Amino acid sequence: MKLEFNGESWEGSRKYEYKGNKDVIKFVLFGKEEGLNFEVRVFVIEPGGATSLEKHQHMHAVLVLEGKGSALVDKKLYDIKPFDGIFVPPMTPHQFIANKGERLKILCVVDVDRDRPQRLSEDEILELLKDERIREVIKVQ
Numbered sequence: 057m058k059l060e061f062n063g064e065s066w067e068g069s070r071k072y073e074y075k076g077n078k079d080v081i082k083f084v085l086f087g088k089e090e091g092l093n094f095e096v097r098v099f100v101i102e103p104g105g106a107t108s109l110e111k112h113q114h115m116h117a118v119l120v121l122e123g124k125g126s127a128l129v130d131k132k133l134y135d136i137k138p139f140d141g142i143f144v145p146p147m148t149p150h151q152f153i154a155n156k157g158e159r160l161k162i163l164c165v166v167d168v169d170r171d172r173p174q175r176l177s178e179d180e181i182l183e184l185l186k187d188e189r190i191r192e193v194i195k196v197q
């Protein structure tokens with residue numbers, strides 16, 4: 057099978073709103089319906105927008121497809137651009153943030169069966185905000 061890309065989305069892919077966050081759209085390209093035990097998703101993050109600041113047991117394998125932005129992984133903030141890869145280990149705080157003026161598209165592979173994302177504790181957030189660069193870039197929702 058082929059999922060045809062029409063410039064904006066994939067014909068036949070499943071499109072989801074993202075946790076009530078209007079800056080992010082999620083497409084599920086392949087997953088459970090194909091009998092896979094992993095899901096291949098694409099997140100489109102509007103300029104200046106960000107995914108949830110969260111942690112969970114399941115891991116993320118991410119590849120940047122388009123645009124520029126930042127990835128917070130644990131206490132590190134990385135500049136990201138197309139074809140950079142980012143790995144998020146278990147229970148590691150993370151967030152993907154699009155630069156202003158850049159729509160960021162990332163491919164993200166996860167297990168089909170996975171635990172629910174958790175918000176960071178107040179202490180974890182305060183710890184992150186001690187870093188000036190992190191403080192300027194991350195979105196604490």
Ligand code: MN
Nearest residue numbers: 110116150173
């Ligand atoms: Mn996550």
